[in-house]
Amino acid sequence: xxxxxxxxxxxxxxxxxxxxxxxxxxxxxxxxxxxxxxxxxxxxxxxxxxxxxxxxxxxxxxxxxxxxxxxxxxxxxxxxxxxxxxxxxxxxxxxxxxxxxxxxxxxxxxxxxxxxxxxxxxxxxxxxxxxxxxxxxxxxxxxxxxxxxxxxxxxxxxxxxxxxxxxxxxxxxxxxxxxxxxx
Numbered sequence: 001x002x003x004x005x006x007x008x009x010x011x012x013x014x015x016x017x018x019x020x021x022x023x024x025x026x027x028x029x030x031x032x033x034x035x036x037x038x039x040x041x042x043x044x045x046x047x048x049x050x051x052x053x054x055x056x057x058x059x060x061x062x063x064x065x066x067x068x069x070x071x072x073x074x075x076x077x078x079x080x081x082x083x084x085x086x087x088x089x090x091x092x093x094x095x096x097x098x099x100x101x102x103x104x105x106x107x108x109x110x111x112x113x114x115x116x117x118x119x120x121x122x123x124x125x126x127x128x129x130x131x132x133x134x135x136x137x138x139x140x141x142x143x144x145x146x147x148x149x150x151x152x153x154x155x156x157x158x159x160x161x162x163x164x165x166x167x168x169x170x171x172x173x174x175x176x177x178x179x180x181x182x183x
Contacts, residue, residue: 020131021110021127022128023125024127028146028169031147034053035150037058038053038150045157046122046156047156049152053152055067061083062083064086064165065083065086066079066083066086066166067152067161067162068080068099070160076098077099078099079094079099080095118149119151119162124150124151125147127147128145129144143168145167145168147164149162
C-alpha cells in the first residue's frame with residue numbers, strides 16, 4: 001500500500017481559475033475521526049469494503065459524504081451515494097451520474113484529479129481547498145474546505161470505489177469541536 005500524503009514530501013498544490021487545491025493534513029475533527037475509522041475498518045487488508053463505512057452509520061457527517069464507484073474503462077467514476085450538503089455544492093442530486101458527464105468546469109477537473117490521485121497512490125488523500133464562489137444565498141465569497149478521499153475495495157485489495165468527505169471550514173468550528181461520529 002502507498003504512503004499517505006502526510007508522509008510524502010514536496011507535493012505541490014493546484015490552482016485553476018478561481019480555485020486552489022493543495023494537499024494538506026486534515027484538521028477537522030470529524031474528518032480525522034473518519035480517517036481513524038477507515039484505518040480500523042481495513043484491518044489487515046489494504047482497504048476496507050464499502051459496507052464497512054456505510055454513510056448511514058456516519059450520521060454526524062452523512063451530509064458531507066459522497067461515494068463513487070469506479071467503472072471500466074478507468075478513470076470513470078459513478079456516484080452511488082451523495083449527502084445533502086454535497087447536493088447543495090453540486091447544485092443538484094448527481095446520484096447515478098458519471099462525474100465525467102457533469103458540465104465541464106475547472107472545479108470538477110480538480111475533483112477528478114484528486115480521485116485519480118487516491119487510486120494511483122493506493123492511499124487516502126487529504127486536501128485543503130479555497131474556492132471563490134457563491135454561498136447558498138448567491139452572495140460571492142471565498143469558501144475554504146477540507147476533504148478526505150478514502151479508497152474502498154470489495155475484495156480488500158483492489159480499489160473499486162472511494163468515500164469522499166468534504167467539510168466547509170466555518171468560524172464556529174474553531175470555537176468548539178463537533179461531536180465524534182456515531183458509533
